[in-house]
Amino acid sequence: MTNVLVLGGTGMLRGLVLRLLEEPNEVFVLARRPEGLRALSEEAQAAAERLTPMALDYHDLDRLGHWVAHVQLMHGPIDQVVAWVAGDRNQVLSVVDTEIYRYRHSPWDLFDIHGSRAAMEPRPVPQLHDNCRYHRVILGFRVEAEGSRWLSHQEIVDGVWRAMAHPEKETIVGQVLPVDLRPPSD
Ligand SMILES: NC(=O)c1ccc[n+]([C@@H]2O[C@H](COP(=O)([O-])OP(=O)(O)OC[C@H]3O[C@@H](n4cnc5c(N)ncnc54)[C@H](OP(=O)(O)O)[C@@H]3O)[C@@H](O)[C@H]2O)c1
Structure with missing residues (x-):
């Protein structure tokens, strides 16, 4: 069983x-609104017994740390983290990394998901313990005959899934070039 935090x-x-x-x-999922988590549990049907949803703001760093510690006490160390974090991601990732380090010193994987702007910015890797294998996943866009567009949810899910199956330092889902074909906003 692999323990995955999303x-x-x-x-x-x-x-x-x-x-x-x-x-x-075993999947642990964080979001602020209980209704989205409830809908996810309902959709998971029988597999919901391996789903641990938590309504929590990940910028509440104390609560985040306590919860990450708690799920590891209950289920064992986390193996993989998929992070789609708005705002100051480094603080959030640092708390998660610190709590995982308390429970494991062997390698684990962090898939840090970014919007397409990340491709135009330097690549600052957050300060993490040595056993964290950091993977940056950049969500780009698609260019089609009718013009360019952002990725669909299905394309995002497929791309992140592939990045997890074949972990690289950096994975680009879709394309980030040419910059002038980037759709208006993401
Ligand atoms: N390149 C691309 O094509 C690209 C890139 C990025 C985004 N997008 C599109 O843009 C849409 C909107 O993006 P979005 O950022 O709103 O993403 P989203 O994935 O639709 O929603 C954000 C997720 O994070 C949770 N969340 C947000 N703030 C949180 C917090 N402080 N603490 C805990 N959980 C938190 C949300 O649940 P709660 O609100 O309940 O907390 C939700 O689960 C996406 O659905 C996607 O279609 C496209």
Whole structure:
């Protein structure tokens, strides 16, 4: 059984959570609103017994740390984290990393998901313990005959799934070039 934590798992990553639950994974999902988490549990049906939803603001760092410690006490160390974090991601990732380090010193994987702007910015890797294998996943766009567009949720889920199956330092889902074909906003 693999223990997977998904930060921000009720929006575009909902399909990823459901797909993770099709495999023998224990999945922990964070979002602020209970209704999104409830809907996810209902959709997971029988697999919901391997789903631990938590309504919590990940910027509340004390509560976040306590919860990450708690799930590891109950289920063992976390193996993989998928992080779709808005705002100051480094503080959030640092708390998660610190709590995981308390329970394991062997390698684990962090998939840090970014919007397409990340491709135009330097690549600052957050300060993490040595046993954290950091993978940056950048969500780009698609260019089609009718013009360019942002990725669909299904494309995002498929891309993150592939990034988890074949972990690289950086994975680009869709494309980030040419910059002038980037759709108006993401
Ligand atoms: N390149 C691309 O194509 C691209 C890139 C990025 C985004 N997008 C699109 O933009 C849409 C909107 O993006 P979005 O950022 O709103 O993403 P989203 O994935 O639709 O929603 C954000 C997720 O994070 C949770 N969340 C947000 N703030 C949180 C907090 N402080 N603490 C805990 N959980 C938190 C949300 O649940 P709660 O609200 O309940 O907390 C939800 O589960 C996406 O659905 C996607 O279609 C496209």
